[in-house]
Amino acid sequence: MSPTRLSTVVLDTHDAHKLAGFYLRLLGYVIRAEEPGWVLIGPPDGGTALSFQTEPAYVPPEWPSRWPEEQQMMMHLDIEVDDLETETARAVAEGATLHEYQPQDDVRVLCDPAGHPFCLWRQE
Incomplete structure (x- = not known):
């Protein structure tokens, strides 16, 4: 080990x-x-x-980056799912928000309730 x-x-x-x-x-x-x-x-x-x-001083990240003085995203979680549409709807029902920018067809970018971006994706 x-x-x-x-x-x-x-x-x-x-x-x-x-x-x-x-x-x-x-x-x-x-x-x-x-x-x-x-x-x-x-x-x-x-x-x-x-x-x-x-x-207490947490500032939600901004993605994609727009201005250098904004808090930048430093990492995000990728979560593999079997059914992208179903799991996206479930994530939104649990409190996530669908991000306005969606760069790929097989990925959905969402933000958790604290503003951290995360991706749901499916293997094509």
């Missing part, structure tokens, strides 16, 4: 518990650990997790 391994990706937000709830519903994950201002979720059978950290 490698002496290092990626265990989680952390997303900052105004409310860690609220954003964790969105991804719990979207991905079917479970809570692995939580404390005030921080939540760790992951697949029920193990695997790489997502963490959410409350950051």
Whole structure:
């Protein structure tokens, strides 16, 4: 085994518990650990997790970039789905918003309730 391994990706937000709830519903994950201002979720059978950290000064990212002084997107999540239209509608029903810019036919760019862009995509 490698002496290092990626265990989680952390997303900052105004409310860690609220954003964790969105991804719990979207991905079917479970809570692995939580404390005030921080939540760790992951697949029920193990695997790489997502963490959410409350950051009072959080500024939602802007994508695609328009102005250099705006908070830029530094990363995003790619989530593979079997049915792009159904899962896009479900994500919106859970609180995501469909982004106005859609660069590809087999990908839907959405923003989570805290404004982080993420992509739903299907293998063609």
